[in-house]
Amino acid sequence: MENPFRFSGVVEEPAFCDRIKEQKEIRRYIESSQNVLLYSHRRCGKSSLILKIFRELKNVTPVYIDLYGTTHVGEFIISFLKGISSLESQMNRLMKMLREGIRSIGLHFSMDPITGMPTASPVFNRATQDKTIDELFAMIETLSKKKKLVVAFDEFQEVAAYGGDAFEKNLRKSIQKHDRISYIFAGSQRHLITEMFNDRKRAFYKMATSFPLGKIETVDYTEWVKGLYRKAKRSIENSFIEDVVALCENYPMYVQEFFFNLWREKELSFEHLDRVERDMVEKRIPEYSYVWDSLTLNQKRALKLIARTAGKNIFAAENLDKSGFRTASQVIAALASIEKIGILDKNKEWKIHDPFFRRWLLSGQN
Ligand SMILES: Nc1ncnc2c1ncn2[C@@H]1O[C@H](COP(=O)(O)OP(=O)(O)O)[C@@H](O)[C@H]1O
Ligand SMILES: [Mg+2]
Known part of the structure; x- marks a missing residue:
């Protein structure tokens, strides 16, 4: 099929x-x-x-x-x-x-x-x-x-x-x-x-x-993916679908791309999951590098700070220090300017909304 x-x-x-x-x-x-x-x-x-x-x-x-x-x-x-x-x-x-x-x-x-x-x-x-x-x-x-x-x-x-x-x-x-x-x-x-x-x-x-428009809920994805596998006379475990959806943080396009890549695998194992994830980050390196290169030094520092802390306690002295900032106001100014570019979201905490971009930032390849 x-x-x-x-x-x-x-x-x-x-x-x-x-x-x-x-x-x-x-x-x-x-x-x-x-x-x-x-x-x-x-x-x-x-x-x-x-x-x-x-x-x-x-x-x-x-x-x-x-x-x-x-x-x-x-x-x-x-x-x-x-x-x-x-x-x-x-x-x-x-x-x-x-x-x-x-x-x-x-x-x-x-x-x-x-x-x-x-x-x-x-x-x-x-x-x-x-x-x-x-x-x-x-x-x-x-x-x-x-x-x-x-x-x-x-x-x-x-x-x-x-x-x-x-x-x-x-x-x-x-x-x-x-x-x-x-x-x-x-x-x-x-x-x-x-x-x-x-x-x-x-x-x-x-x-x-x-x-x-929010993301699609995990239970809805589970039903839908199972249905598509069933149609092809194949089966897939709920827990596996849930893992993929969690890795993609429920983003529709990423979930689709992930399952598209998994479709050719006869067996589904966590090794495949890892490999697909790596491939998906790798494919985006040109796009991510382009964004990265267009940022100012303080914007880069602020992004790494958010990636590393997941937005928690970003103003703690230790976190500022590790990121190369001296003051909290430098961080605030940098974050405000990145938000306009559309990389970050702010609810209670700051967050890099693209999970694969965040993984790339943390991989230290930049
Ligand atoms: N309801 C959905 N179910 C499954 N995948 C979806 C759904 N909506 C969007 N997608 C995925 O997201 C991608 C982008 O969808 P699109 O409607 O073009 O988004 P937008 O208009 O918000 O940019 C699609 O190609 C598909 O992979
Ligand atoms: Mg559109």
């Missing part, structure tokens, strides 16, 4: 491990046209979850808009149009809908050099971009009158970089008055995205209910 585990891109069944609670809760928001701010670190499963919910919606029409990689308002508009194009499977009906709803966009026809098929690309004027956005939102508002709509903007934090105040205000103006549309703003750079929605001075202040 083909390896059922997938560790890149959006996952669907059977590679999707159910997030029953989250699905239910978000579906409830969608059905009552509430806006949701869905955030987590990268690769925790936001996109997979949104699309899973969208596939199963009955009374609400889903529109998925991927903003990843967009760098200016023109690209925002193109992504928006791509998202809308899923609403109509028939090209001519879609064209008609766009032509009637969006007067500020023209269509440029050309021949695709590879397929030889005619393709249409949207053309619009920079000067009237705001108008185009208004028309796009007005069009989906009209659609929502027939059937409720949910519009997901994935990787919404990109907008923070290019949007500026005026653009954000313009979006808010439309979004605010749509009472039959639920907007999902999904983002992976926590501090950027939460600032956008929690800062009184920003246009999106309190525009959505916060929904931090």
Whole structure:
């Protein structure tokens, strides 16, 4: 049987491990046209979850808009149009809908050099971009009158970089008055995205209910992995699955990658576990070294301090001394600056959120 585990891109069944609670809760928001701010670190499963919910919606029409990689308002508009194009499977009906709803966009026809098929690309004027956005939102508002709509903007934090105040205000103006549309703003750079929605001075202040996406629970992974092994007429012990999940600290992508690598092993032993773990760290050395090299000396010291102490008693004289710090305030300043890069989390204690990065730091290979 083909390896059922997938560790890149959006996952669907059977590679999707159910997030029953989250699905239910978000579906409830969608059905009552509430806006949701869905955030987590990268690769925790936001996109997979949104699309899973969208596939199963009955009374609400889903529109998925991927903003990843967009760098200016023109690209925002193109992504928006791509998202809308899923609403109509028939090209001519879609064209008609766009032509009637969006007067500020023209269509440029050309021949695709590879397929030889005619393709249409949207053309619009920079000067009237705001108008185009208004028309796009007005069009989906009209659609929502027939059937409720949910519009997901994935990787919404990109907008923070290019949007500026005026653009954000313009979006808010439309979004605010749509009472039959639920907007999902999904983002992976926590501090950027939460600032956008929690800062009184920003246009999106309190525009959505916060929904931090947590990790998947160990019991859920256990059922799911066992199911996949069973399908292939193989078996795996609960305790083994639990060990893998613990090593991966419940991160969906790591759990998938770990099991992907274990799949080819006929027998499962702790030696294999060790080897896969080492391979996974090794594969990431270029990425980790790159991050490491971009840090200042005090940031490096602070990271090692957190890795070594697991965030406990970091200001104890002995710990400061071992890390090369003289004062606690140096540590505080360094930690605050690393948090912005997204390597660290702070709950009660500071923590390096990527367990494999932490192991690499402790291995002394840097
Ligand atoms: N529900 C899930 N069950 C199992 N694995 C998942 C799940 N959600 C995400 N993953 C794993 O995480 C990876 C990244 O998921 P993705 O949805 O792209 O995350 P995000 O949008 O938060 O960056 C997937 O390729 C998959 O390996
Ligand atoms: Mg995503």
